[in-house]
Amino acid sequence: MNKDLLAATAIVLTFAMFVPYIRSIRNGRTRPHAISWIIWTLGTFVVFVAQIADGAGAGAWPVGVSGLLTAYVAVLAYSRRTDTSTTRTDWVFLALAAIALPAWLLTSSPLLAVALLTGVELAGFGPTFRFAFTHPYDERVGFYSLGAVRNVLTVAALEHYSLTTALFPAAKGIVCVLLVAMIGYRRMCARRADAMRSSHSLAARIE
Numbered sequence: 001m002n003k004d005l006l007a008a009t010a011i012v013l014t015f016a017m018f019v020p021y022i023r024s025i026r027n028g029r030t031r032p033h034a035i036s037w038i039i040w041t042l043g044t045f046v047v048f049v050a051q052i053a054d055g056a057g058a059g060a061w062p063v064g065v066s067g068l069l070t071a072y073v074a075v076l077a078y079s080r081r082t083d084t085s086t087t088r089t090d091w092v093f094l095a096l097a098a099i100a101l102p103a104w105l106l107t108s109s110p111l112l113a114v115a116l117l118t119g120v121e122l123a124g125f126g127p128t129f130r131f132a133f134t135h136p137y138d139e140r141v142g143f144y145s146l147g148a149v150r151n152v153l154t155v156a157a158l159e160h161y162s163l164t165t166a167l168f169p170a171a172k173g174i175v176c177v178l179l180v181a182m183i184g185y186r187r188m189c190a191r192r193a194d195a196m197r198s199s200h201s202l203a204a205r206i207e
Helices: 003-026 034-053 057-080 088-100 110-134 141-156 163-206
Strands: none
Touching: 003 057, 003 141, 034 057, 034 088, 034 110, 034 163, 057 141, 057 163, 088 110, 110 163, 141 163
């Protein structure tokens, strides 16, 4: 399939992901973790530059668009204080990002920079996994499901395949799948717990 068409489809999916997600934040239905989104913003932009430098071509543009929208969500999450349950571990993740990001300036190897920043990106999922584990209904499964599909298309749209160009979107796609699975499992557990409480309450009333 045409690489430009794949890239365009990935960009359309990016907007399909973010528009409802942003709307749900504004309506108070979704409470994203601000630190995760700050980390993802920094990492995404630097990886976009590294991909362009390594000849990713059209496949890099979905990453760049994602970086812009991610920055907006980070600002929205911070300004609205959508999640105030920040822990010491969350600050550790942010510190790791701050330490790793300057590696782009200190190395002439795009691969090393992308590898470090992919690690930072995955670390950024830490606060979101923690928050979604305890609040599984405060994150949108559809958003991360589309994210997994979008990253598959992003990899397919690359004009030059290498670890530098493919590592970041491939890793994000895998983590999106894992996050969706975890949220689905936690929601199932929550429904079972609610059903058990309802049955116990009904039994108590009957007695």
